[in-house]
Amino acid sequence: xxxxxxxxxxxxxxxxxxxxxxxxxxxxxxxxxxxxxxxxxxxxxxxxxxxxxxxxxxxxxxxxxxxxxxxxxxxxxxxxxxxxxxxxxxxxxxxxxxxxxxxxxxxxxxxxxxxxxxxxxxxxxxxxxxxxxxxxxxxxxxxxxxxxxxxxxxxxxxxxxxxxxxxxxxxxxxxxxxxxxxxxxxxxxxxxxxxxxxxxxxxxxxxxxxxxxxxxxxxxxxxxxxxxxxxxxxxxxxxxxxxxxxxxxxxxxxxxxxxxxxxxxxxxxxxxxxxxxxxxxxxxxxxxxxxxxxxxxxxxxxxxxxxxxx
Amino acid sequence: xxxxxxxxxxxxxxxxxxxxxxxxxxxxxxxxxxxxxxxxxxxxxxxxxxxxxxxxxxxxxxxxxxxxxxxxxxxxxxxxxxxxxxxxxxxxxxxxxxxxxxxxxxxxxxxxxxxxxxxxxxxxxxxxxxxxxxxxxxxxxxxxxxxxxxxxxxxxxxxxxxxxxxxxxxxxxxxxxxxxxxxxxxxxxxxxxxxxxxxxxxxxxxxxxxxxxxxxxxxxxxxxxxxxxxxxxxxxxxxxxxxxxxxxxxxxxxxxxxxxxxxxxxxxxxxxxxxxxxx
Numbered sequence: 001x002x003x004x005x006x007x008x009x010x011x012x013x014x015x016x017x018x019x020x021x022x023x024x025x026x027x028x029x030x031x032x033x034x035x036x037x038x039x040x041x042x043x044x045x046x047x048x049x050x051x052x053x054x055x056x057x058x059x060x061x062x063x064x065x066x067x068x069x070x071x072x073x074x075x076x077x078x079x080x081x082x083x084x085x086x087x088x089x090x091x092x093x094x095x096x097x098x099x100x101x102x103x104x105x106x107x108x109x110x111x112x113x114x115x116x117x118x119x120x121x122x123x124x125x126x127x128x129x130x131x132x133x134x135x136x137x138x139x140x141x142x143x144x145x146x147x148x149x150x151x152x153x154x155x156x157x158x159x160x161x162x163x164x165x166x167x168x169x170x171x172x173x174x175x176x177x178x179x180x181x182x183x184x185x186x187x188x189x190x191x192x193x194x195x196x197x198x199x200x201x202x203x204x205x206x207x208x209x210x211x212x213x214x215x216x217x218x219x220x221x222x223x224x225x226x227x228x229x230x231x232x233x234x235x236x237x238x239x240x241x242x243x244x245x246x247x248x249x250x251x252x253x254x255x256x257x258x259x260x261x262x263x264x265x266x267x268x269x270x271x272x273x274x275x276x277x278x279x280x281x282x283x284x285x286x287x288x289x290x291x292x293x294x295x296x297x298x299x300x301x302x303x304x305x306x307x308x309x310x
Numbered sequence: 311x312x313x314x315x316x317x318x319x320x321x322x323x324x325x326x327x328x329x330x331x332x333x334x335x336x337x338x339x340x341x342x343x344x345x346x347x348x349x350x351x352x353x354x355x356x357x358x359x360x361x362x363x364x365x366x367x368x369x370x371x372x373x374x375x376x377x378x379x380x381x382x383x384x385x386x387x388x389x390x391x392x393x394x395x396x397x398x399x400x401x402x403x404x405x406x407x408x409x410x411x412x413x414x415x416x417x418x419x420x421x422x423x424x425x426x427x428x429x430x431x432x433x434x435x436x437x438x439x440x441x442x443x444x445x446x447x448x449x450x451x452x453x454x455x456x457x458x459x460x461x462x463x464x465x466x467x468x469x470x471x472x473x474x475x476x477x478x479x480x481x482x483x484x485x486x487x488x489x490x491x492x493x494x495x496x497x498x499x500x501x502x503x504x505x506x507x508x509x510x511x512x513x514x515x516x517x518x519x520x521x522x523x524x525x526x527x528x529x530x531x532x533x534x535x536x537x538x539x540x541x542x543x544x545x546x547x548x549x550x551x552x553x554x555x556x557x558x559x560x561x562x563x564x565x566x567x568x569x570x571x572x573x574x575x576x577x578x579x580x581x582x583x584x585x586x587x588x589x
Contacts, residue, residue: 023414029492030415037406037425040462045428048439055438112323125575126327132571132578133334134521136539137560140546141337144553150348152336184330189582196583245432248523252543266434266524274528279438286435293432 052283060280067280074284084285086260087268088292090175094264095243097179103235105187107228110194124195128188135185139252142181143168168254171261178249178262185249186242190235197231198224233304237297244293265289334564336360341369341558348554369558379545380534381559385566388538391453392519395460399515400508403463407470408496412482428464437528444529455529456537460519466511469584473507474500510581513574520567538563 056074060067078084109127113120130138145151148166158164167177205223214222225232247266250256256263256271263271269289273282340348343362373381409415410422440459441450449455477500485495501508526537542563546556571578 026413026492027415030409030413030418033405033409033413033496034421036402037462037467038421040402040459041425041428041464044440044443044459044462045431045436048436048443049431051439051442052435109326112319112326123323123327125572126330128575128579129334129568129571130330132517132567133564134539134567135523136542136546137337137564138333140542140556140560141333143546144340144557145333145336150553152332184333188330192579192582241432245434247434251523251527252546255547269434269437270524270528273438274441279442283435283438286432286437290432290435294430297430 052286055280056284056287058280060278060283062277062279070280074281075288077281078285078288083260083263084265084268087263087265090262091244091246091264091266093175094179094182094246095240098182098243099236099239101179102183102187102190102239103232105183106190106235107194109187109191110198111224113191114195114198124191127191130185131188133185135248136252138181138185139249142177142184143253146177169258171259174254174258174262178246178253181249181253182243182246186239190239193235194228194231197228201227229304229308233301236304237300240296240300241293244289244296337557337564338561340554341561342366343554344368345552345554369552369554370562372552372555373558373562379541379559381538381541381562383534384536384538384541385563387453387535388520389566391456391537392516394453394457395519396512396516398457398461399463399466400512402461403466403470403511404501404504404508405496407467407474408500410467411471411474412477412479412500413492425464425467428462429468433525437524441528450529451532451535453535456522456526463511463515466515469511469581470504470507472584473504477503506577506580509574510577510584513570513578514581517567517571517578 057069057071058067059070059073113124113127145153146167148154148164148169153167154164165173167173201224205227206219209219209223245266246264247270250262250264250267254262256267265285266289269282269285271282272285273279339360339362342365344364344366347363373379406425410418444450444455444459447454449458481499482495485499490498521539522537523539523543527540530536530540542556542559545559
């Protein structure tokens, strides 16, 4: 770190002590430079965080204008709130399916286009395009694609002899409709990260493995996967956080329905805090979510760190 | 054998590319056909599932010149907000990142850690207090509530600091010896050298704000001031909506960012790569 700094040379030129005028001026400038960011950090992140913690122990109703301290009542009620627990289950179900499938798909895509051949650039762009399509547009278009009346998905299913169904109006399948869209939209993003990870693996390793007679599968499990450990950790942790916080697609695609079967935690938090205006209760739910995300992320980090020791 | 394998690989790659692209193609072609046609040719798999029989611009006309759903206005609103946020984020992040990368001050590492710790705080937790804050400021229903709280990008500070740290100190020292002030070094040396990084961050910020849904849904109630994503979502959930009109609106909303992306894709991908490899 020290070699990247200007100050030592300046103070040397001043022949003075290291806390000379130049350094003091540099420090003052530095403070001015981080001031806007620091102000925003305190005002829009840390202050709200503290405030949220306090609100979560209150009965805070925007409309009625009432607020009163009620201890851990919010948290206690949440633990018995079947709707909240169901929303938690839905989010975790989404995560449990999406984490392995999406990670495998992204890694597969990255490996398909890793070696520069003809058109690989074009394919990379094609795979990445869903990432830049905005959430509402993607969800709207998929809503139509899933539609029983004129959606193309059912035409495809019918033409290969599968039964047709409206994914989204059936409580048993609606979540799969969201999962498919979620993976379609996010796989390209993680593909890029895997691609960078793959490019960091030295080709010499594969060369040596081939000389030793290792097959493709062996190369994948003995070289690619272990060497990707750091990238894999990043992808899995990011995917988990995003998956558990799923909300945007739900808003547009199903609005939590049918029958509450796609109501996720963040959707529930929004509904409680801004539809029913129970802000204390909604915030308490948000803290429970925060705790869950934090615990899972820490567990994953420990797991990947342990694996890196070998 | 080897060639068979390569051919198979290309077939798989093409199939996946079709899956990625087809919803977007369907959206665009669907927006160019009359409403009835969407149903008419959907009973079986055929060519006209995608290719309009009767090509028409009327959906676009209906979407653009519609007083109850003024889509051009939503696009304009969104462009203004996303553009302002992008500009502010670039300035705020660049200043802070420069201080963290090249300047010396007491408590630097502590403050940097403080900034980075904000990455783990999910926006969902601070949703209610931030809304109350906007309410106290009297910013509900105003663009200030969309722009000001988005001024901070912790990821942006992290990203730019990485780039700035790679700029050799010799250049900065030479400028100092010539008597340049720190501000001048920042403006004349650091900023020009970091243009690719700034484009990366700018593009990611702009697209992120173009896509924002939950926060505008909460702080903007006035329909005329609404952001694009919320408008499309509410448009598409109206009962008995004309679907080909929705497809036209979606196409209009997608075209600008798709073009932006296709031209600047290199920068965007570089940004993602950095967040993954160094992060």
